[in-house]
Amino acid sequence: MTMDPTRFNREAKPTWCPGCGNFGIQNALKKALNALELEPHQVLLSTGIGCSGKISHWINAYGFHGLHGRSLPVAIGMKLASHALTVIAEGGDGDGYSEGMGHFIHACRRNVDITYLVHNNGVFGLTTGQVSPTGDQGFVSSTTPHGALERPFHPLALAIGAGTTYVARGFSGDSERLAGLIADAVRHPGFAVVDILQVCVSFNPDKSYKWYQERVFDLDAEGHDPADRAAALAATEPREDGRLPTGLFYRAEAPTLEAGLPQLAGAPLVDHDIAAVDVAPLMEGLI
Amino acid sequence: MSMNQLNMMVGGAAGLGVKTAGEILARLCTRAGRHVFGNVEYPSVIRGDHNSYQIVAGEAFQHGHRRELDLLLALDDLAATLHKDEIRPGGVLVHDSEKGQADLSGLAERGVMLAGLPFPSIVKEAGGDKRLLNAAGLGAVLGLLGLDREALAAACQDAFARFGEAVLAANLAAARLAWERTSGEMAAAFDRRLAPVAAPPRMLVTGNEALAIGALKAGLKFYAGYPMTPASSIMTYLARRERDYGIVVKHAEDEISAIGMAVGAGVAGVRAMTGTSGGGFCLMCEFLGLAGMTETPLVVVESQRPGPATGLPTRTEQGDLTFVLAASQGDFPRIVIAPGDPAECFRWGFEAFNLAERYQTPVILLLDKHLSESTWTYAPFATDGLAVDRGVRAAAAAPAAGADLFPRHAVTESGVSPALRPGTPGATWTTTGDAHDDLGRISEEEGDRVRQMDKILGKTRGLDAGTYGWTLHGPPEAALTIVGWGSTTQPILGALADLGDAPVNFLQVRGMNPFPAEAVAAILARSPRAVLVENNATAQLGDLIAERASIRINDTILKYSGRQFLVDELAAAIGERL
Numbered sequence: 001m002t003m004d005p006t007r008f009n010r011e012a013k014p015t016w017c018p019g020c021g022n023f024g025i026q027n028a029l030k031k032a033l034n035a036l037e038l039e040p041h042q043v044l045l046s047t048g049i050g051c052s053g054k055i056s057h058w059i060n061a062y063g064f065h066g067l068h069g070r071s072l073p074v075a076i077g078m079k080l081a082s083h084a085l086t087v088i089a090e091g092g093d094g095d096g097y098s099e100g101m102g103h104f105i106h107a108c109r110r111n112v113d114i115t116y117l118v119h120n121n122g123v124f125g126l127t128t129g130q131v132s133p134t135g136d137q138g139f140v141s142s143t144t145p146h147g148a149l150e151r152p153f154h155p156l157a158l159a160i161g162a163g164t165t166y167v168a169r170g171f172s173g174d175s176e177r178l179a180g181l182i183a184d185a186v187r188h189p190g191f192a193v194v195d196i197l198q199v200c201v202s203f204n205p206d207k208s209y210k211w212y213q214e215r216v217f218d219l220d221a222e223g224h225d226p227a228d229r230a231a232a233l234a235a236t237e238p239r240e241d242g243r244l245p246t247g248l249f250y251r252a253e254a255p256t257l258e259a260g261l262p263q264l265a266g267a268p269l270v271d272h273d274i275a276a277v278d279v280a281p282l283m284e285g286l287i
Numbered sequence: 288m289s290m291n292q293l294n295m296m297v298g299g300a301a302g303l304g305v306k307t308a309g310e311i312l313a314r315l316c317t318r319a320g321r322h323v324f325g326n327v328e329y330p331s332v333i334r335g336d337h338n339s340y341q342i343v344a345g346e347a348f349q350h351g352h353r354r355e356l357d358l359l360l361a362l363d364d365l366a367a368t369l370h371k372d373e374i375r376p377g378g379v380l381v382h383d384s385e386k387g388q389a390d391l392s393g394l395a396e397r398g399v400m401l402a403g404l405p406f407p408s409i410v411k412e413a414g415g416d417k418r419l420l421n422a423a424g425l426g427a428v429l430g431l432l433g434l435d436r437e438a439l440a441a442a443c444q445d446a447f448a449r450f451g452e453a454v455l456a457a458n459l460a461a462a463r464l465a466w467e468r469t470s471g472e473m474a475a476a477f478d479r480r481l482a483p484v485a486a487p488p489r490m491l492v493t494g495n496e497a498l499a500i501g502a503l504k505a506g507l508k509f510y511a512g513y514p515m516t517p518a519s520s521i522m523t524y525l526a527r528r529e530r531d532y533g534i535v536v537k538h539a540e541d542e543i544s545a546i547g548m549a550v551g552a553g554v555a556g557v558r559a560m561t562g563t564s565g566g567g568f569c570l571m572c573e574f575l576g577l578a579g580m581t582e583t584p585l586v587v588v589e590s591q592r593p594g595p596a597t598g599l600p601t602r603t604e605q606g607d608l609t610f611v612l613a614a615s616q617g618d619f620p621r622i623v624i625a626p627g628d629p630a631e632c633f634r635w636g637f638e639a640f641n642l643a644e645r646y647q648t649p650v651i652l653l654l655d656k657h658l659s660e661s662t663w664t665y666a667p668f669a670t671d672g673l674a675v676d677r678g679v680r681a682a683a684a685a686p687a688a689g690a691d692l693f694p695r696h697a698v699t700e701s702g703v704s705p706a707l708r709p710g711t712p713g714a715t716w717t718t719t720g721d722a723h724d725d726l727g728r729i730s731e732e733e734g735d736r737v738r739q740m741d742k743i744l745g746k747t748r749g750l751d752a753g754t755y756g757w758t759l760h761g762p763p764e765a766a767l768t769i770v771g772w773g774s775t776t777q778p779i780l781g782a783l784a785d786l787g788d789a790p791v792n793f794l795q796v797r798g799m800n801p802f803p804a805e806a807v808a809a810i811l812a813r814s815p816r817a818v819l820v821e822n823n824a825t826a827q828l829g830d831l832i833a834e835r836a837s838i839r840i841n842d843t844i845l846k847y848s849g850r851q852f853l854v855d856e857l858a859a860a861i862g863e864r865l
């Protein structure tokens with residue numbers, strides 16, 4: 001078999017807008033899975049609801065397109081049940097940082113060996129452009145006609161604070177570099193977050209490809225040490241020059257949740273034989 | 288009443304060890320060859336207020352609790368005040384005669400024996416404090432019941448050895464000091480005994496324990512939950528055994544996550560369950576529908592407590608039937624079963640997983656606090672004949688003809704699409720909570736929508752609740768038919784036993800959805816008179832019967848104080864109608 005990202009193609013064509021940042025993310029994901037030498041059947045995607053969440057329909061892998069904000073609990077259940085699979089959760093910033101925020105923080109501290117890709121475009125795309133928790137203060141949208149009053153938050157600062165062991169940011173306009181980050185995140189043993197700056201040509205056109213290209217740079221170029229937690233947090237602070245750091249912010253070694261579960265040391269739960277479980281000792285115990 | 292029939296209560300503030308003392312007594316009775324029913328009542332506080340543990344023991348199966356007490360062990364004044372009038376003439380009140388302030392006037396005149404013990408001095412002499420009070424009380428009770436010194440030591444050993452030598456010695460000393468005061472004259476004046484009678488070994492088991500064991504027998508591999516009385520003890524029971532049984536039990540961040548994890552585990556191909564009470568179930572609704580839409584097998588336990596909102600967090604009610612039957616938006620098949628006692632909890636705790644995989648849809652087991660936390664005695668449940676059925680699996684992993692996808696939602700004659708576990712080489716599939724076509728692709732085509740709706744709604748058609756969804760207890764024809772469901776089953780059976788040969792039978796409904804409409808209609812049609820017995824305010828089963836079987840039962844016996852029916856209370860209410 002030839003190792004080629006097209007192994008992860010589906011025949012169906014995405015319904016995203018022409019020029020949507022999701023295409024770059026889709027390409028990066030296929031390249032990453034290919035670089036990891038995975039087969040399509042070894043990958044299980046759990047996606048949320050939004051334009052972004054539909055990606056599971058357009059990647060050749062097992063795919064579960066679930067509820068708005070809930071891709072993480074589903075992905076965690078999948079991984080604990082079938083830990084030999086590569087499990088990836090994916091969705092938008094509205095999905096993950098608004099509706100699913102609670103799950104996000106707990107996934108960060110739980111450190112299950114899954115990867116979480118967030119398509120961060122600052123808006124709710126599928127519901128036609130309302131401001132998201134990462135949208136700028138003052139952003140005018142249909143629900144904030146007089147400008148958004150809340151301040152945006154930096155998801156990676158929160159991820160680092162909550163104990164995430166792999167924290168990175170990519171850009172949908174640089175799918176080569178993004179593919180590398182995704183592959184690295186999947187390889188990382190533990191919960192890996194890749195926040196992806198994504199262009200939304202329809203509802204956040206001011207932040208165009210050009211706008212991002214003028215601002216994004218790789219932290220690597222500054223000699224950032226991803227083992228340095230304080231430096232990683234500092235890198236999430238807004239810069240006076242408005243530049244946007246991408247790349248690997250933080251990486252730590254820590255036992256995965258699975259490592260604390262001896263019942264997962266052997267075969268995945270899904271391979272256990274359940275035909276003749278002996279519950280007699282449990283009933284004995286009640287006598 | 289034989290001297291072996293016993294109705295005892297331990298009462299006292301939360302924190303005094305009421306439940307521990309009650310459980311020890313219940314176990315002693317079980318080991319002495321008695322059938323036992325144990326009812327625990329407690330408020331939602333950790334210290335103070337009032338807890339009680341009631342134990343009904345006898346040689347026949349014990350259906351429930353009744354008002355007339357043979358013995359009350361009051362660990363504080365409030366317990367004596369609240370329950371003293373429930374003690375029958377000839378019964379005993381064990382109370383604190385040293386510092387106790389409860390007004391006990393009139394009891395002696397009614398023929399109640401006052402077993403006053405200087406509890407503060409006893410625990411002091413035993414070298415401890417209030418923490419020894421329940422052991423001292425236990426010693427007093429065992430003295431009254433005629434247990435000898437060795438039996439007392441064995442009981443204490445059994446109860447306290449696991450806390451270490453020192454704790455055991457202190458508790459035994461306190462129990463012995465109290466025992467010495469009651470085992471002589473007082474015991475001689477009391478007409479109840481706990482002498483062993485020959486009986487096969489029996490379990491003392493709650494509905495939650497029975498359900499958890501049934502689920503493990505079925506091959507449960509993943510449970511996620513969020514603590515909420517009265518469902519919590521399913522999770523704690525399973526968690527303690529997760530390594531022995533090779534399962535994962537996850538305390539999630541909330542109920543949405545709990546059911547989400549269970550759905551994910553189900554998608555990945557293991558048998559998965561979540562459990563909660565009504566409030567948590569409110570949060571689970573969207574995922575319930577997702578499981579229906581994506582045809583994901585899932586078992587959900589909803590153990591009811593009185594609502595709305597936080598309601599009575601530690602009490603019992605059957606108020607969520609209508610809600611559970613309609614929870615989540617849109618139409619999808621759900622199987623809802625309401626077991627009536629621990630034996631049925633075991634059976635359906637097992638069977639729910641076969642149904643969930645056979646029909647690829649959520650199965651809800653509807654319990655309540657009374658069933659979840661009360662104890663009954665049973666011989667170990669028979670496990671032969673319990674066969675795991677994982678439903679229709681794909682023979683080969685291959686894409687549908689002309690497509691690049693395995694047809695996850697293929698339309699078949701039965702409506703059930705062959706399952707293919709993620710990770711299987713040869714194909715991949717996709718599915719979605721959006722409306723979709725047979726290949727699991729989002730589709731807004733009218734034809735796909737109708738075709739898939741017809742498919743999922745049709746697939747449980749073969750499940751005939753007429754075969755499992757009801758039981759008619761008593762004579763096939765009777766002047767009066769009691770109609771009830773779930774945890775009122777045993778109190779009703781107890782009341783019928785009290786009523787002896789009265790012309791009454793009892794229709795227990797178990798299959799809430801699908802509903803055994805024909806059987807129920809036929810039974811009600813031939814019954815001259817029917818009365819609904821429900822532990823809720825609005826007779827929700829009555830509404831269901833009216834809707835599905837087109838028969839409205841107007842006579843009701845309802846209780847919605849947050850407490851279960853007492854057997855004698857129910858017998859009286861039924862007796863009035865005869």
Ligand SMILES: Cc1ncc(C[n+]2csc(CCOP(=O)(O)OP(=O)(O)O)c2C)c(N)n1
Binds near residue numbers: 050091095096121127
């Ligand atoms: C429980 C629930 N609330 C609201 C919605 C409506 N909804 C669908 S997508 C979406 C937001 C999408 O924004 P985002 O997650 O950022 O994804 P994008 O479309 O931008 O990729 C919302 C609010 C829903 N589907 N479910």
